[in-house]
Amino acid sequence: MEFPKTTIIISVYKDTEALGFILDSLANQTLPADEIIVSEDGDSSEMREFIATQKDRFPHLLHLTQPDDGWWKNKAMNNAIQASSNEYLIFIDGDCVPYSTFIQAHAENAQKGIVLCGKRFELGPKFTERVKRHELTVRDIEKKFFWYLPFMIADDARHPEDGLTFKSHSFISRQIHKRYVRHIIGCNWSCYKEDFLKINGFDETYRLPAEGEDVDPSWRFRGMGIELKSCRNNANILHLYHPKRFSAVEGDVNKAIMEKHRAENAFYCKDGIIKES
Structure with missing residues (x-):
């Protein structure tokens, strides 16, 4: 089977430790990415120095930076x-570590006119610390998922069902992917x-x-006739635990922006890659 040439884009902000785990995974993929872009919403010396070692x-x-001017991930x-x-x-966040089959799963499900939407399995705090102390790898969890599952659930893991892996286009995958996809999960x-x-x-x-990095492009894709399709349980990622970093108030601000644009049917945004003068 011939796969498309892939670029994986990793959104980061200063967390070189988590990026190290991601790169370790990308070094051991069943189908390597043809290009890796670390997209930094900032310009930290720590990140520059770490990237130089890789x-x-x-x-x-490729490492891209921009002035650290508050949250501006979309730029x-x-x-x-x-x-x-x-x-x-292929888009992931800098706190999400891919399974070894991640790139291959996205590539073998790829279709023009289709956006593939994955999910994330969120580790609890104790298991995250075990990974960070190198007592346990994400590959260990992937290979022995059912062994670790009850202990991870006891550690308040979220969405453990999204840690299960099934082959692309298998009978089980076809049943799972029949479910309606409401919007993109921005980390996968x-x-x-x-x-x-x-x-x-x-x-x-x-x-x-919130909203602008996942819900907003979802409705705009649909408005342009591009459909959203699930790749759940094929392309898996493991989210490392950290405290929540944004509030409901921020989400409300974004929802107001989005509703205004929806009322205008602004599927092609004015302030995107091309700026409307």
């Missing part, structure tokens, strides 16, 4: 889309670059987390 391991690794991601060299884009999704350009990328009007 260049020999990943010659196809950083648009920069990464423009810089990407390949036809197929993919699409052809040409499809994203049809909606002008991420809307940079959003200057706060």
Whole structure:
């Protein structure tokens, strides 16, 4: 089977420790990414120094920065889309570690005119600390999922059902993927670059987390005739625990922006990759 050439875009902010676990996973994929872009919403010396230590391991690794001017992930991601060299884009967050089959699962489910939407399995605090202390790897959890499952549930893991892996296009996967997909989960999704350009990328009007990085592009894709399809339990990621970083108030601000744009049927955003003068 011939797969599209892939660029994986990792959204980061200063957390070099979590990025290290992600890169360890990307070094051991069943189908390696053709390009890796670390898209930093900021410009920290710690991240620059860490990336420099990874260049020999990943010659196809590109690190993009921008001024640290508060949350502006959408701008950083648009920069990464423009810089990407390949036809197929896979998006993850810098606190989410992919399973070993992650890239392959996205690539073998890829279709033009379709956005693939994955989920995330969220580790609890104690298991996250075990991973960070290198007592346990994400690969260990992937391989012995059912062994660790009751202990992870006891550690307040969230969405453990999304840690299960099934082969793409299998009978079980087809049944799972019949379910309606409401919107993208911003830490695990993919699409052809040409499809994203049809909606002008991420809307940079959003200057706060939530809505603008996942719900907003979802309805705009649909407005342009691009459908959302599940790749749940094929392309799996494991989210490392951390306290919640944004409030409901921020979500309300973004919802107001989104509802205004929806009322205008603004599927092609004005403040995206191309700026409307």
